[in-house]
Amino acid sequence: MNKYEVMGIVGEGAYGTVLRCRNKETGEPVAVKKFKENDDDPAVRKTTLREVKVLRTLQQENIVSLKEAFRRKGKLYLVFEYVPRNLLEVLEERPGGLDPDLVRRYTWQLVKAVAWCHRHDIVHRDIKPENLLVGSDDTRSDALKLCDFGFARQLKRRKADEPLTDYVATRWYRAPELLLGSASYGLEVDQWAVGCIMGELTDGQPLFPGESDVDQLHIVREAMGNNITEKTPGRDDRLGRTAVLPRSRGCRDRGMEHLRRRYSPKLDDNALRFMRGTLAMDPRERLSWQGMLAHAYFEGMDGWTARPPLHENPAETVAVAPPNSKSSTLETATSHPTERKLPSPTTSPVTLKERRERRMKENAHARRMAMETTAAAAAQSELEAAAREAKAARERRERERAARETAAKARTSVAESAYSTSAAARRRREKFGVGAGASGASARPAPLAALLPGLRDSSSRADETMTATGTMTGT
Incomplete structure (x- = not known):
């Protein structure tokens, strides 16, 4: 430094x-x-x-x-290049949203950044206004830049059976499969965030301002419809809670109708179709990065080409008439006369103070999750070290016990060998009357008097003779 x-x-x-x-x-x-x-x-x-x-x-x-x-x-x-502000600060300066041309330019630059990541098979997983940097003015030379790749992941290098964490992205920009707890999602989670950013730039309000994961999923389903099928990633994790998430009523394309009601004064049909393509509930129906780059909404932008996308969103071709068509509104109203229009979810405007408080809560929650992850990793390391020490202690005790058992067996063998030798010697003495290695009193030598009884008798007779001779001489 x-x-x-x-x-x-x-x-x-x-x-x-x-x-x-x-x-x-x-x-x-x-x-x-x-x-x-x-x-x-x-x-x-x-x-x-x-x-x-x-x-x-x-x-x-x-x-x-x-x-x-x-x-x-x-x-x-x-060390990064310095960009003076981010889109959150821009939205705080303009609570009513940005000019449609500026929305289109910022969205196009974000699409180019995301497409470049996806071209290298990298998913960002944390696209939000705080991570989108812009200059101090709104001129055409002012480029938007995507930053903070701490949650980014290159999918090709991931093992086939390695799950992905579902706690990524800020809640308001989190795709339905992430809200459902999927661990096998793909690049499409970034497309969903692009659509959310585009809507927030248009009117200055979050598109889906949920207070919790369940509330977020409820707001998304009420606005965009329930197009989640049995093959949608993560469906079985939380969608089965029908008491919390009741099944929504069918509609031809509730998502497009909701976007049209909310943004049609500012966004044309091409813009609405692009946003709808990124906000498909089923990730397989969202626009690919090729489809975003080639979309008609960006025609005339720097680097735009009319290459056909790999797949089209089927909801677009059914629900939306061609742009500048006089019959588009009439078709939307009369195609299904028996179908009752559903009101859009009632969400009160989010003030700047509430926005800041929610951002602070999200950041605090992210920091808490990071601290918990770090603490869990440290605890896991301590547990592994304790387990290794316990294993070494057990092995040491096993070796000591084995050594004690070996020594005890050796002492028992020596004792049995000595006992066997003494018994054999005793049996030999009993049989032959002689033998070496006798124990007890039989091992001591016999008294000399017992071995020479005749010598004792001769000595006694000599003493008696000398006594008798002396007596006679005195007489």
Whole structure:
């Protein structure tokens, strides 16, 4: 960090803090992302390495560029190009939404960034206004840039049976399959977020402002219809709770009708068709990245080509008449005269204060989830270390017990051998009257008097003779 001078704090995320800095040598403003935890933390290290790898792979004008990465005192720092503000700040300045031309330009630039990611089989998984950077003015040279690839994932390098986490993306921009708890989703979750961003740019209000995952799914289904089939990813996880999520009534294309009622004063039919194509409930029916790039809504934009998409959204061709057609409104009203129109969900406008509070809650929840993940990883490491120590202790006790048993067996064998030798010697003495190695009293030598009884008798007679001779002499 000696190379950069800290000028202020840009923002704070789940894993780190973004600082506004200045290069002391060149004077160039940069954004430095400083990670909170030490590089030894497994969750932070995994997220950091993934973000660096993805950013080095993606080099495009609408994706924020990574200038360098370095470590200092065990913490990793990422240096990015500096962009002064994000779309959330733009929406706070213009609570009524942006001009349709500006909405179209920002959406096109976001589509190009997402398409470049998907072309490399990378899913971002966290597209929201805070992660979309724009310049200080709204000129045509002001490019939108997608940032924060901490949740990004390259699907080709993932193992076939490796599940994906469903807790990604901020709730308001989370696709239905994520709300349903799917672990096998794909690139289509980013298309859903693009449609949500486009709607929020149009009128300044979140398209689906849910208070919880269940409430979010309820608002989405009420607005876009219940087109989830048995093959929709994640359907069996939560959709079976019919008491919480009742089945909605059928409608020809409730989603298009809802979008038309809400945005038709500002958006034309091409824009509505594009938004509807990105907001299909079934991810298999959403526009691919080729389909988004070639959509007629962006005709005339820089880099637009009229290449046909890989698949079309079937809801578009049935529910929407060609643009500038006088019979489009009449067809929508009279095609199904027996079908009653359903009112759009009643959602009160979200004030700037409420928006900030909800953003703060979402960020706090993301930080709490990150801390819980880190704590769980640390606890898992401690448990594994304790298990290894317990296993080593058990093995040591087993070895000691085996050594004691071996020594005891050796002592028992020696005792039995000695006992057998003594018994054999005793039996030999009993049989032959002699033998070596006798024990007890039989091992001691016999008294000399017992071996020479005759010597004792001769000595007694000699004593008696000498006594008698002395007596006679005295007499």
